[in-house]
Amino acid sequence: MEQEPLTFDTNGILASQQNRYPLLFVDKIIEAAPGKSAVGIKNFTYNEWFFPAHYEDDPNVPGFIQIECLVQTFIMTFLSKPEFKGSKTNFLDMDEVRFRKKLVPGDTLRIEATLESFRRGIAKGKAIGTVDGEFAVSARFTVSVPSVFEQFIPKSE
Numbered sequence: 001m002e003q004e005p006l007t008f009d010t011n012g013i014l015a016s017q018q019n020r021y022p023l024l025f026v027d028k029i030i031e032a033a034p035g036k037s038a039v040g041i042k043n044f045t046y047n048e049w050f051f052p053a054h055y056e057d058d059p060n061v062p063g064f065i066q067i068e069c070l071v072q073t074f075i076m077t078f079l080s081k082p083e084f085k086g087s088k089t090n091f092l093d094m095d096e097v098r099f100r101k102k103l104v105p106g107d108t109l110r111i112e113a114t115l116e117s118f119r120r121g122i123a124k125g126k127a128i129g130t131v132d133g134e135f136a137v138s139a140r141f142t143v144s145v146p147s148v149f150e151q152f153i154p155k156s157e
Contacts, residue, residue: 005031006080016079017072018088022049025069026111032080038113040073046105061103066137067094070111070127074141077115078123084145092122093142101136109136121148 008016008029019025031039044061051059075089103109113127122144129137 003034005033007031008076008080013072013076016085017075018086019068019072023068024072025065026072026076029073029076029080032076034080035078035118036115038073038076038080038111040069040076040111040113042069042109042111044103044105044107044109048105051105059105061107063099066099066103066109066129067097067139069109070113070129070137070139071141071143073111074113074115074125074127075123075143077113077125078118078145084148087145087147090144090146091141092144095140096126097137097139099137101131101134103131103136107131120152121145121150 010027013024013026013029014020025042026040027043029038029040046059050062050065054060054062071091078084079087109129109131111127111129113125115123115125117124122142124142126140127138128135
């Protein structure tokens with residue numbers, strides 16, 4: 001029997017992952033299948049701290065923030081599992097990054113993330129962001145959960 005998808009508001013996201021303001025870049029998780037996938041939403045308003053500096057005459061979302069939106073949704077694919085809730089995570093690798101649409105104030109980024117494998121505290125998968133159904137950004141990630149990963153490091157004697 002398949003479990004109903006989970007949803008997370010801001011408080012639920014804060015309980016599940018370590019990111020905090022001003023570096024929390026997911027407003028809500030509208031669907032999470034623990035250990036499989038997550039769908040997140042980020043609404044960009046002109047009030048965001050980075051718009052006045054990037055750029056005053058042409059405000060748009062910096063690439064590193066787009067990547068953070070993707071990876072913060074991606075980590076919810078496994079942090080939505082009770083045994084990993086609240087765990088710290090670390091980037092190990094990122095590749096196949098694609099930026100195809102300039103994101104501006106008023107845009108809503110919908111992120112669909114898929115967990116392809118999780119072994120020994122190493123998660124691999126991908127995330128794709130769209131705006132109004134149009135492809136905007138994507139990347140593949142490798143992320144560790146140090147509390148799990150460190151259990152597999154050989155001990156020196």
